[in-house]
Amino acid sequence: MLELRPNCECCDKDLPPESREAMICTFECTFCADCASDVLQGECPNCGGEFTCRPVRPAAMLAKYPASTKRILKAEGCVPVKAA
Template sequence: MLELRPNCECCDRDLPPERQEAMICTFECTFCVECVDTVLGGICPNCGGDFAQRPIRPAALLAKYPASTKRVLKAEGCAPVQAA
């Protein structure tokens, strides 16, 4: 089950579970669509993978399976992956 992390790892923007602006990679690294498009160039800085829109968990299931409250923020800042 997805964690539904609460924020963008790059700019720390709030990304509540119902927000369509949340993007994730296959490891659930979570970023806002603005950072994915303008800062990261569509490539995850953690794993080098691409992004997909994070699915919306139905409100009725959020009560039983709540979203994560643990905020993750890149301490070294957010920069695109450099091509080798």
């Protein structure tokens, strides 16, 4: 089950469970759509994987299986994989 992380790892923007702009990679690294496309150019800086839209969990299931509250933020900032 997806964690539904609460923020962008790059800019710390809030990404609530119902957000349609949350992007994830195969390891659930979570970024806002702006950072995923403009800063990271579609490639996860952690694993090199591609991003896809994070699905929205239905409200009834969200009550039973709540989203994560653990915030993850890259201390060194976001650097595109190609620039590393």
